[in-house]
Amino acid sequence: MRRLIVIAHLTLHEALRRRVLLAALIGGAAFLALYAIGFHFIVRDLAHQTRITLLERRVALNGITLAGLFAVNLLTVMSAVLLPLDTLSGEIASGSIQTLAAKPMRRAEIVLGKWLAHVAVVLGYLAVMAGGVLLVARFTADFVPPAIADGLPLMAIEAVLLVSISIAGGTRLSTVTNGMAAFGLYGIAFVGNWVEQIGTFVNNAAARNVGTVASLIMPAEALWQRAAWFMQPAIMRDLHATPFSPVSVASPAMVWWAAGYAIVAVLLAVRGFQRRQL
Amino acid sequence: MNGLAVETHGLRKRFGATLAVADLSLSVRRGEVFGFLGPNGAGKTTSLKMLLGLVSPSAGRVSVLGARLGDREARARVGFLPEHFRFQDWLTGRELLRFHGRLFGIPAAELERRADRLLTRVDLADAAHRKLREYSKGMVQRIGLAQALINDPDLVFLDEPTSGLDPLGRRLVRDVIKELKARGTAVFLNSHLLGEVEATCDRVVFIQRGRTIREMALGTDAAVIEVELRLGPHDGATLAALARIAVAAPAPAADGRTVRLTVAGEDALSAIAPLLVERGVTLYEMRAGRPSLEALFLEIMGEGQRPG
Numbered sequence: 001m002r003r004l005i006v007i008a009h010l011t012l013h014e015a016l017r018r019r020v021l022l023a024a025l026i027g028g029a030a031f032l033a034l035y036a037i038g039f040h041f042i043v044r045d046l047a048h049q050t051r052i053t054l055l056e057r058r059v060a061l062n063g064i065t066l067a068g069l070f071a072v073n074l075l076t077v078m079s080a081v082l083l084p085l086d087t088l089s090g091e092i093a094s095g096s097i098q099t100l101a102a103k104p105m106r107r108a109e110i111v112l113g114k115w116l117a118h119v120a121v122v123l124g125y126l127a128v129m130a131g132g133v134l135l136v137a138r139f140t141a142d143f144v145p146p147a148i149a150d151g152l153p154l155m156a157i158e159a160v161l162l163v164s165i166s167i168a169g170g171t172r173l174s175t176v177t178n179g180m181a182a183f184g185l186y187g188i189a190f191v192g193n194w195v196e197q198i199g200t201f202v203n204n205a206a207a208r209n210v211g212t213v214a215s216l217i218m219p220a221e222a223l224w225q226r227a228a229w230f231m232q233p234a235i236m237r238d239l240h241a242t243p244f245s246p247v248s249v250a251s252p253a254m255v256w257w258a259a260g261y262a263i264v265a266v267l268l269a270v271r272g273f274q275r276r277q278l
Numbered sequence: 279m280n281g282l283a284v285e286t287h288g289l290r291k292r293f294g295a296t297l298a299v300a301d302l303s304l305s306v307r308r309g310e311v312f313g314f315l316g317p318n319g320a321g322k323t324t325s326l327k328m329l330l331g332l333v334s335p336s337a338g339r340v341s342v343l344g345a346r347l348g349d350r351e352a353r354a355r356v357g358f359l360p361e362h363f364r365f366q367d368w369l370t371g372r373e374l375l376r377f378h379g380r381l382f383g384i385p386a387a388e389l390e391r392r393a394d395r396l397l398t399r400v401d402l403a404d405a406a407h408r409k410l411r412e413y414s415k416g417m418v419q420r421i422g423l424a425q426a427l428i429n430d431p432d433l434v435f436l437d438e439p440t441s442g443l444d445p446l447g448r449r450l451v452r453d454v455i456k457e458l459k460a461r462g463t464a465v466f467l468n469s470h471l472l473g474e475v476e477a478t479c480d481r482v483v484f485i486q487r488g489r490t491i492r493e494m495a496l497g498t499d500a501a502v503i504e505v506e507l508r509l510g511p512h513d514g515a516t517l518a519a520l521a522r523i524a525v526a527a528p529a530p531a532a533d534g535r536t537v538r539l540t541v542a543g544e545d546a547l548s549a550i551a552p553l554l555v556e557r558g559v560t561l562y563e564m565r566a567g568r569p570s571l572e573a574l575f576l577e578i579m580g581e582g583q584r585p586g
Contacts, residue, residue: 006380010366017368094364099425102330103381104354277293278332 003105007113008120011087015121024079024125031075032132035068036140043141055235059242061143062232066244068133069231073155073224076126080162081182084118088170088269089178092278101278108270115167115266122159130155147230154227154255158220161258162186164265171272189218193225200248201240208248215250219258222250282344283308283433283464284329289338291324291488298324300488302338306481308432309462311455313475313482313496315571317579321488322468323361326437329466330358343433354382357431361438361468363422367411371402371421374410375428382429389428396424401450415442423454433464440474452478472571482571484578492578496571503547504569507537510560519557523549535562540569 015021042064046057088111091097100110130152137143145151165185169178192214199207215222228244229237236245284306291299299321306312316322327333329340331348345352365374372393379389397403400420410418419442426434436455440448448471455465455478469475475482476496484492502525509516517537520528526540541547547566554561569577 002383003381006377010377014366014368095360095362096364096366098327098330098332098360099358099365099378100381101332102353102356102358103378104350104383105381106350277334278327 001109003103004109004113004116007100007110008117011114011117012121015083015117020083021121025128028075028125028129028132031071032129032136035071035133036136039064039068039136039140046141058143058233059236061137061141062145062236063242063244065133065137065143065145066228066232066242068136069130069151069155070224070228070244072126072129072133073158073227075129076122076155076159077162077186077220079125080118080122080159081166081179081186083121084114084163084166085170085179085182086175087114087118088167088273089173089175090170092170092276093174098278107274111167111171111270111273112266115164115269118163118167119160122163123156126152126155126159145231146233151227151231154223154230157255157258157262158223158227161220161223161262161265164262164269168265168269168272171269171276185218186220188214189221192217193221197247211248215254216257219250219254219261222254223258226250226255281308282306282341283310284312284343284466285339285341286325286329287339289325289328289340290336291321291328291333292336298488299328299335301490302485302488303490304483304493306433306464306466308464309459310480311459311465311467311478313479314466314468314485315472315475315482315575316485318470320485322485323437325485325488326435326466326468330356330435354429355432357426357429357434359419359422359426359434359436359439361441363419363442365410365418365422365425368409370407370409371397371413371417371424372406374421375424378425379428384429392428392430393424396427399454400424416444416447419443420447420450423451427454427458431463433466434458435466435468437468438470439467440469440471448474472575476571484575486579502540502542502569502574503544503566504540505538505547505550506563506565507539507550507554507561508535508563509537509554510535510562512557512559516554516557516559519553520550523553 042060046052046060088097091100101107134144134148137145162182166178166182169181173181192211195207195214196211199205199211225246226249229246229249232245236242239245240247282305284304287303289299289302290297302321302325314322314326324333328335329342331353340347342349343352343355369377375393375396376389379392384392397406400423402417402421402424405413405417410421413421419439423439426436440451443451452474455467458465467475467479479496481493481495483490517528517530520537520539523541523546524539525542528537528539530537541550551561551564
């Protein structure tokens with residue numbers, strides 16, 4: 001366990017030293033600044049409109065907040081895949097893993113140490129970015145979307161799932177192949193989810209099933225849809241008022257499926273690395 | 279606990295259709311400096327990786343420091359400097375040693391003491407705070423050597439430790455190996471630089487196509503001696519008598535006077551002159567010398583060997 005912490009510490013240290021975190025934070029800060037400016041002008045505009053009802057104002061603000069969280073979700077998905085992408089495959093390719101693996105520790109400790117560090121970084125990033133969006137809404141328009149305590153954890157599970165897949169792929173695949181595979185999976189989820197939404201909307205059972213299967217193959221996007229579904233009032237859901245008001249929302253079983261998926265990915269990562277010839 | 283640092287029997291590794299190591303049997307005694315020789319592609323690095331648990335053997339038995347392969351207590355007493363040495367190049371030299379020391383569970387104060395000592399030993403004390411990416415190839419190799427010694431190991435694997443070094447760096451490595459030997463640390467040296475091996479190793483094993491083909495001790499007692507004789511008129515019976523002393527049959531040169539032969543040691547060498555006197559053959563000149571390891575290497579591997 002102590003060695004697992006040493007590996008996690010080194011991995012965090014690496015993210016700092018290689019200015020990966022700095023780049024992510026600068027990019028994130030730029031996004032939040034733009035978002036805050038946009039939000040400010042929209043709120044000012046809403047204030048000038050006399051004929052708008054309180055409900056309409058609320059729906060508009062909720063929609064803009066969800067748009068911000070949607071962007072945060074995409075940025076987090078990319079970070080979750082890209083940050084750990086070469087943490088194992090890169091070290092295997094360069095051979096620097098050899099001196100680590102020859103140390104008196106289990107290979108599982110190397111994998112879990114790296115996993116832990118990347119989960120911490122990506123969740124930290126999600127917290128800062130989602131927190132930033134929510135603070136902008138709170139201080140610009142005095143608006144807080146509903147049920148964020150239900151929605152944000154789902155985004156966190158999505159991030160952990162993608163980190164786990166990226167690390168598991170890195171035990172077997174080269175960095176580029178792993179990236180293609182991970183984003184390919186996410187692409188299936190993304191497109192599959194929209195097929196499901198449209199299929200539900202036009203009442204096409206086949207299209208809906210395609211979407212469900214896609215979500216089973218990769219539940220990431222279904223988690224975001226469920227998170228968005230939580231973080232808006234019932235009226236928005238019923239009216240499908242924004243693109244973030246899903247017609248078909250993933251069931252709680254899909255959340256369990258995603259959590260199990262992440263655990264299996266971590267176990268496969270450990271097993272893959274244990275069997276890997278270095 | 280037996281007296282062997284490394285012992286293998288019939289070690290084999292197959293990668294798909296390729297047989298990287300066919301049948302490796304060797305033993306390294308505790309405290310000795312052991313040279314592992316063979317042409318490129320002979321399976322040296324794969325063998326070494328099997329001994330370190332980086333690659334799993336397809337067959338055969340291995341013990342390292344008396345323990346089975348992968349035993350973590352044994353690995354805590356092993357040091358390793360890989361070939362093509364790469365490290366987290368965003369660390370400083372001192373941070374690298376700290377990091378590797380922590381993985382051995384060395385307490386912080388002790389770790390700092392060892393890091394100081396090793397940084398001085400490999401002549402990097404003044405570069406300890408610089409990042410590895412600013413190091414020259416030779417400096418990286420030397421910090422790698424320090425890394426391999428941070429746990430005060432009983433057994434060190436050095437894979438081509440001098441490949442990136444200038445003559446001064448090579449001498450430093452040679453001196454470190456001698457100090458290790460004096461301390462009782464076994465050194466498993468994989469090197470192409472046969473001069474280095476000759477200067478440092480107690481014993482060597484030659485491998486070819488993943489098989490152990492010859493194991494021999496270096497040093498004064500056991501090494502073979504090459505002899506060149508210039509003789510007066512002599513007959514076939516004299517050559518036959520010389521052949522009985524020699525390990526390699528005498529080769530008469532075209533001039534009919536010069537005979538070259540190889541004998542197993544100084545005892546055999548001292549028997550040559552009396553044998554000739556007894557047979558009434560005049561001995562004009564006798565020159566004896568130890569063959570270089572390079573000559574031995576070429577002889578053992580076969581002259582027809584193509585560069586790997």
